[in-house]
Amino acid sequence: MSEILKFHFDIDGSDFSSAGAASVMVKKKLRQLSYDPEIIRKVSIAMYEGEINMVIHANGGTADVEIHDEEIIIILSDNGPGIADVELAMQEGYSTARDSIRNLGFGAGMGFPNMKKYTDHLQVDTALGVGTTVTMKVKL
DSSP, X not given: OOSOEEEEEEEETTOGGGTTHHHHHHHHHHHHTTOOHHXXXXXXXXXXXXXXXXXXXXXXXXXXXXXXXXXXXXXXEEXXXXXXXXXXXXXXXXXXXXXXXXXXXXXXXXXXXXXXXXXXXXXXXXXXXXXXXXXXXXXX
16 A cells, blocks of 8 residues: 555544544445454454543544554544543553443443553553543554
């Protein structure tokens, strides 16, 4: 392919019904480009989990996806509260989601664990009161 394909999405943090729309669009694009279904699954799950986290905790943000010859890079950025303890946030079942979010079926504490599980590289850059940028890579 050699040409890098880039996609940018604004993630609306005020509407749960649109959460995951960007990952669905990326999934469709990867299918159109005939990527391996397992790669599509990994990218879709990791990106969806990140989108949901941005909606739950940060009032939205942005998602940028780059498709390279060797890997797919997903960069999720927000201006939310930041993450106080990234190591703790990586533990299965740990969640700071409000009860109202949990009642909707979200906030089970699997976001970061799934993002790590389905990617080959996960980096979390965060600052309290400033926001968080999550960079994920899936090798092709």
